[in-house]
Amino acid sequence: MSKRPSGRVTLVDIAKEANCSVSLVSIVMRGAPGASEQTRARVKAVADRLGYRPDQRARSLRRARSGLIGVTFNVLQPFHADLVEGLYEAVTATDYELVLGAVVAQTDDIAAAEPLLRDRCEALIMLGPTAPPARLAALAAEVPVVMVARPSRIQGIDVVRVDDRGGLRLVVEHLTSLGHERIVLVDGGKAPGVEERIAGYREAMTAAGLEEHIRVIGGGLDEEDGRRAAVEILELDERPTAIAAFNDRCASGVVNHLLTRGVYVPRDMSVVGFDDSRQATRCIVPLTTVAQDTVLMARTALERAIGRATNRYLPTEQVLVPRLVVRNSTSAQHR
Missing domain, CATH: 1.10.260.40 (lambda repressor-like DNA-binding domains)
Known part of the structure; x- marks a missing residue:
């Protein structure tokens, strides 16, 4: 004791x-x-x-206004960095200030939020949180919570996200328009939004009459996850002609490994990412990707957080429309 x-x-x-x-x-x-x-x-x-x-x-003191909005984010995710940048741009038009809580290997979303609560933040914006629903619900019982880039039905929590299903439909429709049929999806492991993106991929492949070519490969959020997925893909008896990856970092890992094995992108295989993060343009082959409007997403999340903090809004889900950005990593299938 x-x-x-x-x-x-x-x-x-x-x-x-x-x-x-x-x-x-x-x-x-x-x-x-x-x-x-x-x-x-x-x-x-x-x-x-x-x-x-x-x-x-x-x-x-806690009942008094602090003028602070807390933000939790993963330091390893370029997409989160883009969202944080958008939040700082949006907050300049308000009388609030942002306080950041970083998610790292030793600190999960809930642990990152605790110092923000001690700072008396009036609301929390959580970027792509991976904490279990019960822990998020407990947090939301203490302070208004706005989750960004994670589908959720947790009572009392605001959600701001892109239409993940619609995003994968855009990817498949783009690739089939280029003549691709054998299209593989590299998923995001346990990341938020995985189920929605897999469902969108399956729906689009089925709508195109390509059910027999549906294949989902285990992936994740970073370049190493993409590399491992690419290794598995190259060992398939019938290789795909196109790969849709869960995000831009994963897609970059796929591209890098394909090139080291003499598989040229996009001549031999087309690759598509998701997020349109800064990683998409820094990849050795600039990535075709699904854009999430980080400026609009950040502005909406901040508006919801301030509205919840001042008791002007009830919790809702805001679903934004994705957009395909075509770059150098996709082309017509070479026969």
């Missing part, structure tokens, strides 16, 4: 002792929904043992 903290006991002390997040402790102490009865009993027992007493002055 840990010894009792010296000085005033805080929610952080309780969270450490109860082995849970600060946001979950806050939910329990406020009696808000989002925690099981077993968790409530455990947290309250720890609070009683440590001698916790609510700080009424802190509660009064």
Whole structure:
């Protein structure tokens, strides 16, 4: 058993002792929904043992405006960097400021959000969060949450995303217009939006009469995931003539490996990405890709966050229309 903290006991002390997040402790102490009865009993027992007493002055401060909007983002994702840039551009027209929480290997979305809560952010914008729905719901019970680039039906959470199904339909329609039939999809592993993009791919292939050529290869979010997928693709008995990748980083990994094996893009295989991030133009072969309008997405997310923070909006889902950007990585099938 840990010894009792010296000085005033805080929610952080309780969270450490109860082995849970600060946001979950806050939910329990406020009696808000989002925690099981077993968790409530455990947290309250720890609070009683440590001698916790609510700080009424802190509660009064939390009720006051801070003028801060928190943003969690993955430092390894170029698409997130584009969104953060768009948020900073949009926030200049408001009287709010942004506070960033980085998601890295050692810090997940919820952990990245906790310092933002301690800074009294009035709302959170979470870019492509991968946390389980229950943990996101618990967070949303404490502060208004706007999720960007992740489909979700979690009650009480705003969603701003692109039409992922429609994006993959654009990809397949573009490739079939160039004469491709054997089109493989490299998915995003466990990333948000995977199911929607797979569904869009399957629907478009079926609509084109290409059901027999439907094939989904396991992939992921980065170049190494793309490389591994390309290795598997090159070992197929019947190679595809075109590859749709989950995002631009994955597509770049595919392109790089194909070139090292003497498979030229787009002469031998066409490759398409998704996001139209800065990675798309930096790839050794500039990528044809599906553009998500990061400026509009960021502006919409910020508007929703401020509206939720000031009790002007109820949670909704905003679905934006994707756009295909054609560059050098696709061409007509060479027979």
